[in-house]
Amino acid sequence: MLSKKPQYAFRALTTLARHEGNGPLPISKIVKEHPMSVKFLETILLELRKNDILGSKKGKGGGYFLLKPPEEISLAQIIRILDGPIAPLKCVSLNFYERCDDCNEISCGLNKLMAEVRDAKLKVLTNRTLRDLI
């Protein structure tokens, strides 16, 4: 299950995508369209800025804006930043790999099947972008 962070993020990002090219959009405007905690959204957008999804401008007239066109921002990128691995197990994760300490990865049948699940999810999540969300 997706946690709230990416869910809120997607709402904010669609608003930012629709506003593309018109300069920075402040949180106050985003929240007007999607009612939610300003402070919580702030931490989310900050995280997206640190991961090069968003840019920001401080001070009066400032706000956030997309660093790339919406069709170049996949759902997978956002989910990985805010929720971590897309794979059902760390031992089959592409971006968050960790060895499992209590199963043998070579003989373990589960990780092979979970890798299939990972690929099935990724096929959707890397091909779908913010553009599909608008």
Add this chain to the structure above:
Amino acid sequence: MLSKKPQYAFRALTTLARHEGNGPLPISKIVKEHPMSVKFLETILLELRKNDILGSKKGKGGGYFLLKPPEEISLAQIIRILDGPIAPLKCVSLNFYERCDDCNEISCGLNKLMAEVRDAKLKVLTNRTLRDLI
């Protein structure tokens, strides 16, 4: 990410599947093959019994056994029992549906995409069974 419960469950279930037809297998034997907390595994197997995956026999010489052949028990069934929804959002879950109170399901683009993810996962998880795990 899968929680520990289904992970442990899959290990126990493969042992039970290999033992199929030879009568009930006690927890003590399962744990000998897969070291883990006896008590924790007990609560897991109990949950599977209540959901008609396992049968059990009490008393000396008792234990657990599969109620169906391994090829009729899909990974999806086990995950739903122990981890809940397979869909990334409740509002697109087939077995655990809940209306989202803060988004419009008709106009919300996200749930359409998350339904695609759900279907991609289910395609693997309903076709793969305990048989594939052995």
Add this chain to the structure above:
DNA sequence: CTTTAACCCTATAGATTGTATGGGATTAAG
């Protein structure tokens, strides 16, 4: 009919993660 080995049931503890909130610092427009 007692011992023993097993499952049955419920409560709860401890750790981790998810969901925010608060307060102040920094920046820049007007």
Add this chain to the structure above:
DNA sequence: CTTAATCCCATACAATCTATAGGGTTAAAG
């Protein structure tokens, strides 16, 4: 110099995950 915004970090609160505890019930075997 005032105002409106982001930036940063700490922390509170709640929910879930992981596991443990302890006693109850059942049934086979001697």
